[in-house]
Amino acid sequence: MNVTIKDVASLANVAPSTVSRVIADSPRISEATKQKVKQAMEQLGYHPNLNARNLASQSTQAIGLVMPSSKDVGFQNPFFPTVLQGISEGAQEKNYALHMTTGKSEEEILHAVVQMVQGKRVDGIVLLSSKVEDQVISYLIERSFPFVLIGKPYKDIEEITHVDNDNIRAMKEATAYLIGLGHKQIGFIGGSLELIVTSDRQDGYKKALAEAGIEARSEYIIHQKFLREGGQQAVRELMQLEHPPTALVVADDFMALGVLNTLDELGIRVPDDISIVGFNNVLLAEMSRPPLTSVDINIFELGYQASKNLIQMIENSNEPTKRLIISHRLVERLSCSQPSVEKSDKSND
Amino acid sequence: MNVTIKDVASLANVAPSTVSRVIADSPRISEATKQKVKQAMEQLGYHPNLNARNLASQSTQAIGLVMPSSKDVGFQNPFFPTVLQGISEGAQEKNYALHMTTGKSEEEILHAVVQMVQGKRVDGIVLLSSKVEDQVISYLIERSFPFVLIGKPYKDIEEITHVDNDNIRAMKEATAYLIGLGHKQIGFIGGSLELIVTSDRQDGYKKALAEAGIEARSEYIIHQKFLREGGQQAVRELMQLEHPPTALVVADDFMALGVLNTLDELGIRVPDDISIVGFNNVLLAEMSRPPLTSVDINIFELGYQASKNLIQMIENSNEPTKRLIISHRLVERLSCSQPSVEKSDKSND
DNA sequence: TTGTAAGCGTTATCAG
DNA sequence: CTGATAACGCTTACAA
Numbered sequence: 198m199n200v201t202i203k204d205v206a207s208l209a210n211v212a213p214s215t216v217s218r219v220i221a222d223s224p225r226i227s228e229a230t231k232q233k234v235k236q237a238m239e240q241l242g243y244h245p246n247l248n249a250r251n252l253a254s255q256s257t258q259a260i261g262l263v264m265p266s267s268k269d270v271g272f273q274n275p276f277f278p279t280v281l282q283g284i285s286e287g288a289q290e291k292n293y294a295l296h297m298t299t300g301k302s303e304e305e306i307l308h309a310v311v312q313m314v315q316g317k318r319v320d321g322i323v324l325l326s327s328k329v330e331d332q333v334i335s336y337l338i339e340r341s342f343p344f345v346l347i348g349k350p351y352k353d354i355e356e357i358t359h360v361d362n363d364n365i366r367a368m369k370e371a372t373a374y375l376i377g378l379g380h381k382q383i384g385f386i387g388g389s390l391e392l393i394v395t396s397d398r399q400d401g402y403k404k405a406l407a408e409a410g411i412e413a414r415s416e417y418i419i420h421q422k423f424l425r426e427g428g429q430q431a432v433r434e435l436m437q438l439e440h441p442p443t444a445l446v447v448a449d450d451f452m453a454l455g456v457l458n459t460l461d462e463l464g465i466r467v468p469d470d471i472s473i474v475g476f477n478n479v480l481l482a483e484m485s486r487p488p489l490t491s492v493d494i495n496i497f498e499l500g501y502q503a504s505k506n507l508i509q510m511i512e513n514s515n516e517p518t519k520r521l522i523i524s525h526r527l528v529e530r531l532s533c534s535q536p537s538v539e540k541s542d543k544s545n546d
Numbered sequence: 547m548n549v550t551i552k553d554v555a556s557l558a559n560v561a562p563s564t565v566s567r568v569i570a571d572s573p574r575i576s577e578a579t580k581q582k583v584k585q586a587m588e589q590l591g592y593h594p595n596l597n598a599r600n601l602a603s604q605s606t607q608a609i610g611l612v613m614p615s616s617k618d619v620g621f622q623n624p625f626f627p628t629v630l631q632g633i634s635e636g637a638q639e640k641n642y643a644l645h646m647t648t649g650k651s652e653e654e655i656l657h658a659v660v661q662m663v664q665g666k667r668v669d670g671i672v673l674l675s676s677k678v679e680d681q682v683i684s685y686l687i688e689r690s691f692p693f694v695l696i697g698k699p700y701k702d703i704e705e706i707t708h709v710d711n712d713n714i715r716a717m718k719e720a721t722a723y724l725i726g727l728g729h730k731q732i733g734f735i736g737g738s739l740e741l742i743v744t745s746d747r748q749d750g751y752k753k754a755l756a757e758a759g760i761e762a763r764s765e766y767i768i769h770q771k772f773l774r775e776g777g778q779q780a781v782r783e784l785m786q787l788e789h790p791p792t793a794l795v796v797a798d799d800f801m802a803l804g805v806l807n808t809l810d811e812l813g814i815r816v817p818d819d820i821s822i823v824g825f826n827n828v829l830l831a832e833m834s835r836p837p838l839t840s841v842d843i844n845i846f847e848l849g850y851q852a853s854k855n856l857i858q859m860i861e862n863s864n865e866p867t868k869r870l871i872i873s874h875r876l877v878e879r880l881s882c883s884q885p886s887v888e889k890s891d892k893s894n895d
Numbered sequence: 896t897t898g899t900a901a902g903c904g905t906t907a908t909c910a911g
Numbered sequence: 912c913t914g915a916t917a918a919c920g921c922t923t924a925c926a927a
Binding site: 560561562563564567574575576579598600601602603604 | 912916
């Protein structure tokens, strides 16, 4: 069969345990035998059997990744590859492997997670989405299995290590930016309110208005479940109002693209007639017309810190619960300007 | 510790081996004990330890996923989440888990693959990219480890099971479509020629021209390494020609977006002044302005067939080498029209 | 510093 | 149809 630790041992004229120690780079082993063994490993092309190793040591060097349901909104979002890259890099630095699971439904996902955890396939888990009533989270907490959440937990905040942006502040700043430009009629377009990220951003929006002494109009706030059609639908609604907004904050760049789109169809020009601020600053933001002013939330870092901290939790069992806030910044491009002095002056073009 | 097969056995008053048989759903076991055991498992909340199982059975129920280098072009492409979804679904149907690996360099990736394979973490591998001289492929072939490639191999075609589109024909049809509209000056914009997919699509482009009796001009063919800036750069070059093309085939939608963008900046209107056909038909294609006519290559299916066939290879060791061609179709949207009768007539607008 | 031997939790081979 | 028992390949006390 395959070359095992015993083969290496006998070639190097030592005991299997010695070989094992060399692999683990145990300090109490003579340099001489260490070399001898290493050479034998080399010569035979030895690679440890990870299953055997995991079984004996009761630990895998792997972390599990739970992705949102594949039917879900998040999946098609360009957010996803980037965060994955961050997670992957954090894991690789510590030599952890990545195990992935998706599913078409909540049950499928939960099932897969249970398999991973009880089956001892991974030492910890990164969660890519936080739902309002999340069974996966409950399960992990109950078993006190190490995990970190990307995003903000709906409840048990103090007990869940998570990495997130300060979405409230970020959106507050974005809104304040528009206010600073002179806008007073500012609309908000966001995803489903069941996502914590949406409600946070909405809160930030309201706060900014409040601080500026602008009354928040409920008809200016629109939620849409789907990113693509949602943005389009939202614009139509807003533009039919008696006093349509002169500026829009959109809680997701992808959605903002839909917005831009529809605006164009309606013959409304950005930023001349209306200003737009997007969120996430994905690659798309640069490529849209006009290039989108957007809040960069540092997606890569979100992922990187998640896996990095998860590994700390795994390796040090009394690591405290943490809340990591990743910085953001507004990237100005060309989708915003001051409101036209007379906004009803769109008579002739 | 954790609940093991022995605990279940003693609770059910049977031998561990019997429990094992129940798990494997062995046919030669009485319905009575089967029920008894199942109930015991339920009662104790038993889940098999996968490491032990893998070790004993010399097989994991897992497939490995090798992604392109995270620095690579492909990573940010919306292609990626979709193909992942397909792979994931194919795996899940057969109850296979997914193990993922990326890396920042070729070496890192090869190293990770070797770990996966020799470490016996997976039973087979799906390759998401095919480079010209691919060490990973050589390694897998040499060890005759089951794998399937998404895309077309550079060499050893007959020995590598792969799932691909007929990119030559697809691009030929796309080009022929433009010719059918009356275009004669058609440019080609594609990615790096090191990618087989690019050269195939270029071949298709040339074939279509040849069949129509149109001479292929080398200055109409542009390759760019990066999708984003590349599209922009390419347009600038093409539009400076003495006789700029009246239509463009672009080998990737993402790139096409950059093209659209730059065209807009230059004040060239699509499709009035120039027609564009994209490739891949990602979500973006619908959302661009104008909506992009694009060749749908069925990305999900590419992934789905890959994992499905990989699993067949794993479970049936003398499964023949296959070449699977996924269908494509041109999706007409609004980015193409007939060439203006006098194409130099752009005097006043 | 190194060797011996007992697990780790399954599956697989033989008997019965 | 079911039960012992020997692998599977590695780690880790415990000795030496």
